[in-house]
Amino acid sequence: MAEKDFNEFLEKQKQGKKENPITTNKKNKKEPKKQPQYKSIRIYPDDFEDFRKLAFEQNKHIVEMVSEALELLKDQYKD
16 A cells, blocks of 8 residues: 555656756747847047937937938938
8 A cells, every 4th residue: 555655656746847947958948039239330439429419318329329310311312
């Protein structure tokens, strides 16, 4: 009788045991949020200050301001 109880105990332990995510090859990981790829550019210090002030006033990042400026230039020279 004790052996049956012990076997039931072992079965319950196996059922309730969680798998080790390091040793298993299952891909349960959530993909990290993709960040935009940035490149470095050099701009004049005075231009940087102007972009910084404009970005602050519009509650945006400088990189967004540079991107918007580029779009305006593209539109201007597209015609």
